[in-house]
Amino acid sequence: MAVRGPDGVTRQRALIEASRLFAARGYHGTSTRDIADAIGVRQPTIYRHFTSKAEILAKLLDADLLPALERIRSALVADASPAARLYAYLLVDVAAILRLPYDVRGLYNDDVLELPELAAQAAQRTEMHQLTIMLVEQGIASRELHPIDASFAQHAITGLLLEVVRERGASPSPVSEVRAREVADFVLRATLADPTRLPDLQQASANLVTQWHTSNDVTLPQLT
Incomplete structure (x- = not known):
């Protein structure tokens, strides 16, 4: 029909x-x-x-990557400590992934992203990874985070996001905010030089997310 x-x-x-x-x-x-x-x-x-199957995949990737790039760029320059900005970025990014109407599990395939038609999307993903590394490096420089390999931290964060995507399945998650907070808590507990600061960072990040919601410069999911 x-x-x-x-x-x-x-x-x-x-x-x-x-x-x-x-x-x-x-x-x-x-x-x-x-x-x-x-x-x-x-x-x-x-x-x-x-125009093509490749354009369909490009549109699906753009629906995830373009807002994510807005969020990480905003996190890099926001008026808050690097650790609070990292927490806020993870919070809103995971929630956004979980609320997408699309099944994300089949989108990020390195072989497919090597297609010439998807060069723009491959570049967007590379930039997102590089900016995540920069945000972690800011946290290390401020001594809020352990002096870890920032590239390794980025790969670990990406691995967590892929697991979130796998767990979510084909449909938007009804527990997106809960899982987003769990992921953000996990990453910061693992990287903070002083884990007892986590409650303060949670509050600071909540204030930052509120500021982002009142701005037209960044695309965020609505958190309660």
Whole structure:
């Protein structure tokens, strides 16, 4: 049965179903015909919305990466200590990932991100990793964090985010805020030079998140 309604509805459903197919079958194992079948339209309908399968994946990656870059850039220059900024960034970033309408599990594949059509998204991911390293280095320089290898810390944070994505599955998580706080607490407990400062950092980060919510310069999920 064909999907009825505005083109925007068809486009969004195509993105959602494509993300689930990429997670289940992989990018190379999914065709635009598969995506069309999943939403109940003919294959040419997909090409009214997207020029190619690569553009579909690019749009899915952009939905995660572009807001994440806004958040990490804001965290690097915010008026708070580096540890509080790291905590706030993790809090809002994990919550955002868990609330995405798309299945993120099949999006971050190094082989796929080497495709020329996805060069912009690969560059965005690299920048996000580099800026995360810079934020950790700020914490080390301030002596709030242990003098650890900042690149290793970034890889560990990325590993935690991938586990959050795996645990979440295909649909948005109803416990996004809880899991976000658990991840932020875990990272800061592991890296703080003085772990007893965690409650103070939690409060400082809450104030920072509130400031971010009143700003038009950063895209955040709504936390309570």
